[in-house]
Amino acid sequence: MQAVLEQEFQALKSNDLKLFEQAMDAKNRQLNHLEQQEQQLLPKLEQIIGTPGSKARLEAYIAKSGHPQLLSSWQTLHSTLEACNKQNLLNQRIQEASHAQVRQTLDILRGINSTPDTYQNSGEKTRSGSLGQFIGIA
Numbered sequence: 360m361q362a363v364l365e366q367e368f369q370a371l372k373s374n375d376l377k378l379f380e381q382a383m384d385a386k387n388r389q390l391n392h393l394e395q396q397e398q399q400l401l402p403k404l405e406q407i408i409g410t411p412g413s414k415a416r417l418e419a420y421i422a423k424s425g426h427p428q429l430l431s432s433w434q435t436l437h438s439t440l441e442a443c444n445k446q447n448l449l450n451q452r453i454q455e456a457s458h459a460q461v462r463q464t465l466d467i468l469r470g471i472n473s474t475p476d477t478y479q480n481s482g483e484k485t486r487s488g489s490l491g492q493f494i495g496i497a
Contacts, residue, residue: 361439361443363389364443364450367386367450368450417433
């Protein structure tokens with residue numbers, strides 16, 4: 360998943376629609392695979408650690424197990440999940456910024472003043488979002 364998120368980041372950074380679509384397809388496949396794995400493995404895991412399964416119970420089980428390889432795998436999984444979460448948030452911010460740029464450009468083309476709200480000395484908002492002229496007319 361981490362590689363897919365990196366691919367998505369590169370596509371967003373380079374504004375490459377084809378690469379972005381490929382990354383999104385790969386991301387959806389990965390998510391579907393993870394959901395299937397969860398459905399298959401969760402009942403088995405709950406039998407081992409007790410029901411209902413929770414992160415706290417799983418961590419306690421791993422800590423008590425005394426298996427260094429299991430502990431190492433858990434730590435690797437945890438750090439990978441953190442890295443995926445950070446990368447996903449970064450990708451989301453890039454998408455939101457791109458969306459805002461497109462919206463602002465469309466507003467300009469439509470002749471809509473999309474400046475942020477400002478306030479007068481009296482504390483009242485100034486009027487924003489007023490219609491101007493379409494760029495074709497101007």
